[in-house]
Every structure is written in C-alpha cells, then in structure tokens.
Amino acid sequence: xxxxxxVRGLSGxxxxxxPVLHDVSFNxxxxxxxxxxxxxxxxxxxxxxxxxxxxxxxxGTSRINGKTFQEEPEEYRxxxxxxxxxxxxxxxxxxxxxLEMTAMAYxxxxxxxxxRVRPLLAEFNMENKIKxxxxxxxxxxxxxxxxxxxxxxEPELYIxxxxxxxxxxxxxxxxxxxxxxxxxxxxxxxMSTHILATAERHCDRFxxxxxxxxxxxGTLEELKHEIGNPAATLDEIxxxxxxxxxx
Amino acid sequence: xxxxxxxxxxxxxxxxxxxxxxxxxxxxxxxxxxLYILFVMGSFYYARILKQLPDNFPASWxxxxxxxxxxxxxxxxxxxxxxxxxxxxPVESRMxxxxxxxxxxxxxxxxxxIVFFFLALxxxxxxxxxxxxxxxxxxxxxxxxxxxxxxxxxxEEQRLPFDQTRRNxxxxxxxxxxxxxxxxxxxxxxxxxxxxxxxxxxSHFFFGFIKKMHGYKxxxxxEIENGLMMKLYRIANLFTDVxxxxxxxxxxxxxTAFSKVPYKQRHTFEGLYRKTFFRSNDYFGIYIRLVIIGGxxxxxxxxxxxxxxLILLFxxxxxxxxxxxxxxxxxxxxxxLYPVKHEWRFEAxxxxxxxxxxxxxxxxxxxxxxxxxxxxxxxxxxxxALLFVWLFTAYYTKKQIMRVM
Numbered sequence: 001x002x003x004x005x006x007v008r009g010l011s012g013x014x015x016x017x018x019p020v021l022h023d024v025s026f027n028x029x030x031x032x033x034x035x036x037x038x039x040x041x042x043x044x045x046x047x048x049x050x051x052x053x054x055x056x057x058x059x060g061t062s063r064i065n066g067k068t069f070q071e072e073p074e075e076y077r078x079x080x081x082x083x084x085x086x087x088x089x090x091x092x093x094x095x096x097x098x099l100e101m102t103a104m105a106y107x108x109x110x111x112x113x114x115x116r117v118r119p120l121l122a123e124f125n126m127e128n129k130i131k132x133x134x135x136x137x138x139x140x141x142x143x144x145x146x147x148x149x150x151x152x153x154e155p156e157l158y159i160x161x162x163x164x165x166x167x168x169x170x171x172x173x174x175x176x177x178x179x180x181x182x183x184x185x186x187x188x189x190x191m192s193t194h195i196l197a198t199a200e201r202h203c204d205r206f207x208x209x210x211x212x213x214x215x216x217x218g219t220l221e222e223l224k225h226e227i228g229n230p231a232a233t234l235d236e237i238x239x240x241x242x243x244x245x246x247x
Numbered sequence: 248x249x250x251x252x253x254x255x256x257x258x259x260x261x262x263x264x265x266x267x268x269x270x271x272x273x274x275x276x277x278x279x280x281x282l283y284i285l286f287v288m289g290s291f292y293y294a295r296i297l298k299q300l301p302d303n304f305p306a307s308w309x310x311x312x313x314x315x316x317x318x319x320x321x322x323x324x325x326x327x328x329x330x331x332x333x334x335x336x337p338v339e340s341r342m343x344x345x346x347x348x349x350x351x352x353x354x355x356x357x358x359x360x361i362v363f364f365f366l367a368l369x370x371x372x373x374x375x376x377x378x379x380x381x382x383x384x385x386x387x388x389x390x391x392x393x394x395x396x397x398x399x400x401x402x403e404e405q406r407l408p409f410d411q412t413r414r415n416x417x418x419x420x421x422x423x424x425x426x427x428x429x430x431x432x433x434x435x436x437x438x439x440x441x442x443x444x445x446x447x448x449x450s451h452f453f454f455g456f457i458k459k460m461h462g463y464k465x466x467x468x469x470e471i472e473n474g475l476m477m478k479l480y481r482i483a484n485l486f487t488d489v490x491x492x493x494x495x496x497x498x499x500x501x502x503t504a505f506s507k508v509p510y511k512q513r514h515t516f517e518g519l520y521r522k523t524f525f526r527s528n529d530y531f532g533i534y535i536r537l538v539i540i541g542g543x544x545x546x547x548x549x550x551x552x553x554x555x556x557l558i559l560l561f562x563x564x565x566x567x568x569x570x571x572x573x574x575x576x577x578x579x580x581x582x583x584l585y586p587v588k589h590e591w592r593f594e595a596x597x598x599x600x601x602x603x604x605x606x607x608x609x610x611x612x613x614x615x616x617x618x619x620x621x622x623x624x625x626x627x628x629x630x631x632a633l634l635f636v637w638l639f640t641a642y643y644t645k646k647q648i649m650r651v652m
Contacts, residue, residue, distance in 0.1 A: 052584060053583075054580065054583060054584075073586075074586040075586070077584055077585065077586040078586030082580075082584055084580065088579060088581060090519065090523075090576065090579070090581075091496045091527070092496055092519075092522050092523045092526045092527045093522055097522065100510070100518075101515060101518060101519060104511065104512055104514065104515045104518070105512065105515045105581075105585035105586070106512075106585070106586060107512040107586070110510045113510075133496055135496055
C-alpha cells in the first residue's frame with residue numbers, strides 16, 4: 001500500500017520546553033481513512049498543524065510522498081487540502097469567488113475547475129448561493145464552503161478537523177459519500193472527530209491520542225484485541241484509552 | 248447589589264485608555280505633519296475665499312445643511328459590550344441609571360462638536376447672519392438646546408423595533424431641525440419660541456409613547472455602540488494595526504468588473520487584493536476621498552509650484568493609507584496553505600498599489616491641464632509623480648511591509 005503521509009517521531013508544541021506532542025508516529029496510506037481521536041487538549045489540533053506545516057516540529061518529521069515541507073514547500077502544500085474545525089472564509093469574496101480562488105491557488109486548469117464545481121455545488125445544495133457573501137451564511141453553510149473548496153482540489157491527502165459540527169444531516173451524508181468516493185479513487189484522509197459512532201463506521205484505522213502521546217492505534221479489530229475485549233465499541237475503547245479503565 | 252454608576256464609569260475609563268493610546272500613536276506618525284501643513288495652508292485660503300464670496304452667497308442654507316446633519320445625527324455612546332446581552336439583560340429594568348450617564352456623556356461630547364463647528368463657521372456666520380455678540384451667543388445656546396433635545400428623542404427612537412420606523416422618526420426630527428435652524432438663522436426668535444414648544448410636546452408625547460410601548464433593543468444598541476467604536480478603530484487602523492477592527496463588507500457590485508483577473512495561478516492574490524480594496528472596510532472610500540480632496544486643493548491653490556508638491560503630498564497620503572491592505576488578511580490560514588509562492592503575494596499587492604497611484608496621478612495631471620495649467624507645471628507634475636510612484640512602490644512599500652510583518 002502506498003504511503004501518502006508519514007509522520008515519524010514527531011515532538012513539538014508552542015514552546016520548546018513544554019512540548020505538546022511526544023514522539024508521535026503514524027502513516028496515512030492511499031485508499032484509507034484514518035480517524036484521529038482524543039479528548040479536548042489531547043493534541044489533535046497540534047498534530048494537524050504540524051502535518052499542515054503551520055508549526056515546526058522540535059524533533060521528527062512529517063512527509064507527504066517522501067518530501068517534508070521544509071524541502072519543497074509548494075509541492076508539499078499542493079498535495080493536501082484542509083478542512084478546518086472553524087470555517088475560515090474571506091468576508092470580501094462570494095461563494096463562487098472562494099471556489100475560483102481556491103482552484104487558481106492550487107493551479108487547477110480552468111476547464112477542470114468548471115467541470116468539477118457544478119456537481120459539487122449541486123451535491124451540497126449551494127447552487128443558488130454562488131453570489132452570496134459569507135456574512136449571510138449560517139455556520140453550516142460556512143462549513144460547506146470549506147468542504148467544497150477541499151473536494152474541488154481533489155488532492156492526494158485530506159486533513160479534516162471535526163467536519164460534522166453545524167452541518168445538516170443531508171450535508172453530513174453528502175460529505176461522507178464524497179469522502180468514500182475519493183478514498184476509492186486513491187486519496188488518503190486523516191480525520192479528527194469526536195463523533196465516534198460515525199468514525200467507527202467510516203474510518204479504516206484509528207489513532208487515539210492521550211496527553212500528546214499515541215495511546216492506541218490500529219484497526220477496530222486490533223484495538224479490541226489490544227484491550228482484550230472483542231465486544232468493545234469505539235466509545236468504550238476511547239474511554240479506556242483516556243482513563244486507563246478496562247471496559 | 249449592582250452599582251451601575253460604577254460599571255459605567257469603569258467602561259468610560261477603559262474607553263478613554265484605548266482612545267488615548269491610539270491618539271498618541273496617530274500623533275506620533277508622520278502623516279500628522281502632512282495634515283498640519285494642509286491645515287495651515289487650508290485656513291489661509293479659507294480666509295481668502297471668505298473675502299471673495301459674493302454678497303448673495305446662500306450662507307444660511309449652507310449653515311442649515313451643516314447643522315441639520317449635526318443635530319439629527321445624535322447617536323448615544325452606551326459603552327455596552329457583547330456580554331451584556333447575557334449578563335445585564337436580567338437587570339434591564341434598573342439600567343436607567345446606567346443609560347442616564349451615557350446620555351449625559353453623549354450630550355457633553357456632541358456639544359463640543361457643535362461649539363467647534365460654530366467657531367469654524369464663525370466668520371461665515373458673522374458676515375452673513377449677524378455679528379452682534381449677544382445674538383451669536385443666543386444662537387449657540389439655542390443650538391446646544393436643540394442638540395440635547397435631539398439626543399433625548401433619538402435615544403427613545405432606538406427603542407423602535409424596525410429600521411424602517413426608526414428612519415421615519417428620524418425624518419420627523421430632521422424636518423423639525425431644519426425648520427428650527429431656518430428660523431434661527433432668520434433671527435425669528437418669536438417663532439423659535441413656538442417651535443421650542445412644539446419640540447417639548449413632541450418629546451413628551453410623540454416620543455414619550457415610544458418609551459412606554461417599547462423596551463430597549465439590546466442588539467440594536469450594541470450595533471450602534473459597535474459602529475461608534477469601529478469609527479475610532481478605522482481611523483487608528485490607518486496608522487497602526489487594530490486587531491479589533493471587524494470587517495464590514497459592502498458588495499459594490501458595479502465595481503466587480505474592475506476586480507476580474509485572468510484565471511492563472513500567478514494571479515491568485517491579485518484578484519483577492521482588488522476585491523478586498525473595493526469591498527472591504529473603507530479602502531475604496533478613503534481612496535476616492537483623498538483623490539477628491541487633493542483635487543479640491545489643486546483647484547483652490549493658485550497655479551504654480553505648489554501644484555506638483557500638492558500632488559506628491561496626496562500621492563504619499565494615499566499610498567500610506569493603502570498599505571494596511573497588504574495585511575488585511577493576516578492570520579488567515581489559507582494564505583499559508585496555498586501552494587503559491589510567497590513573492591507572488593507581495594508582487595500582486597505592489598502591482599495593484601502602483602496601478603491605483605498611477606490612476607490618481609493621471610487624474611491630477613489631467614485636472615491641472617483642464618483648469619488651464621501650463622505645460623511646464625503639468626510636465627513637471629507628471630514627471631515627479633511617476634518617479635514618486637515608482638520609488639514608493641518599488642522601495643518604500645517593501646521596506647514598510649517587511650518592517651511590520
């Protein structure tokens with residue numbers, strides 16, 4: 001299986017003497033969705049920031065297709081798209097201009113952009129809002145703009161941070177469906193979330209972070225085996241990992 | 248027991264501390280010198296223009312327009328904060344004490360502006376209306392009375408639930424103010440007494456009903472307070488970085504055509520800077536205002552060596568005012584994440600700034616020829632403006648932006 005993202009011995013944080021992450025290692029392969037789960041403050045967002053190259057590790061590396069951000073910044077960034085936990089939009093741009101600007105920034109051909117954008121807008125019920133400014137968007141719609149921009153690029157790696165909050169049920173359904181589709185087409189997806197029931201159904205593997213370290217990782221079967229309870233749900237495994245209590 | 252006077256005082260002190268800090272920054276910046284020079288030259292020519300005005304100049308109409316605006320626009324500084332919607336809402340019935348301070352404070356501050364304009368327009372007033380000192384003092388006193396009336400009634404007006412109805416009441420006030428001012432500048436003091444009586448009745452009955460019928464519109468009051476705060480921030484933002492400045496976006500659809508860029512990765516940020524310039528905050532407004540004010544100065548000043556200097560002064564002012572556009576989207580994670588070269592971003596900004604300054608320079612030079620400037624001055628203006636724009640965008644901009652980034 002092709003490794004897309006490779007994180008090795010990553011330590012880092014907001015100040016050198018108080019690292020948030022301690023020696024974190026994991027991979028994301030092509031054709032898989034990896035769930036990144038953990039309590040508030042476990043280090044999920046910090047991990048994501050390191051993978052995005054927004055923070056520099058004090059030790060260890062994060063490689064996309066073998067290259068680090070320091071080696072090839074534009075190439076590294078061009079292979080991933082990011083769906084942030086809190087939508088970040090340009091208040092000055094309409095929905096259509098957001099999509100166009102994203103396509104331009106990622107170097108998509110204009111024809112490719114136009115061919116991809118209509119079906120995506122239709123899927124998320126946003127076709128009639130392309131001239132709207134973010135000021136008129138609800139939280140869910142803002143989240144949809146982020147999702148549209150990410151899927152528009154069709155990168156090899158998706159970094160998704162808590163995508164479900166604020167989305168309507170139809171939006172969640174469309175999002176999951178597209179994620180499955182791009183996974184089948186060879187993308188790798190790293191998704192952080194607290195919605196464990198959804199994660200359990202859609203993620204191929206899990207990384208459970210606790211206090212900046214990887215507490216458990218593997219497929220659901222492997223996790224069950226590791227804690228010695230073949231009937232455990234992801235909820236129970238999670239609580240075990242973050243409390244140290246056996247279900 | 249909550250002490251509203253104390254809360255209000257603390258809020259006012261906080262506001263003063265912020266405002267003082269920003270005023271100090273503004274005072275220390277180089278832009279102040281340009282303003283000062285313009286002020287000195289401006290007052291010199293103001294006196295000259297006054298002398299040249301014909302005797303049938305409609306001074307009283309000008310005065311009515313200025314004061315009708317000043318009187319009708321009477322927003323109350325409440326110093327409310329977002330959190331009050333949760334924490335003070337339950338004690339709404341006792342907020343009267345708090346708001347009384349706000350109204351008194353607003354009255355004092357806005358009276359200052361009435362007095363200021365009275366002094367500034369004094370020469371006009373004494374030449375066309377009256378130069379009797381007693382009448383002048385009486386006029387000022389009546390203007391201040393009208394101001395207080397406007398503040399009180401506009402405060403009650405804000406209780407109305409819809410923008411539309413609030414606007415209707417404001418139009419009533421505007422009409423009353425216009426009639427009042429007309430009579431005042433006609434020195435029809437007997438009629439003034441009558442309209443004062445009408446104003447009294449209006450405030451006690453017409454606007455009094457609103458008070459009985461409607462509660463405070465908290466969100467609307469917050470919006471007003473926010474708007475007033477943003478005014479300070481927007482001015483300060485021209486000189487320094489104001490993180491609290493919230494972005495107000497005006498679509499200005501008719502300008503969208505000018506913000507189109509060719510679909511190419513290299514142009515990613517050009518489109519963004521253009522759209523931000525046209526739609527955000529007030530970059531576009533500042534630009535247009537500076538262009539027009541510069542034009543007026545060119546018009547007022549006698550043709551000669553002043554003209555190229557004025558042009559450079561205004562190009563410099565515009566350039567400095569537009570520099571914050573580069574940092575407008577700072578903190579936006581997409582800027583970092585796009586696989587686009589960092590230099591392209593600076594180039595995009597530089598290109599757009601240069602274009603705007605060249606347009607401004609072109610307008611000035613064309614205007615000089617239009618009002619009959621000589622080839623000599625026109626050519627010199629054009630040459631020095633081109634040199635300035637090139638130096639400003641190629642060197643100064645980069646240095647300034649690197650310094651603050």
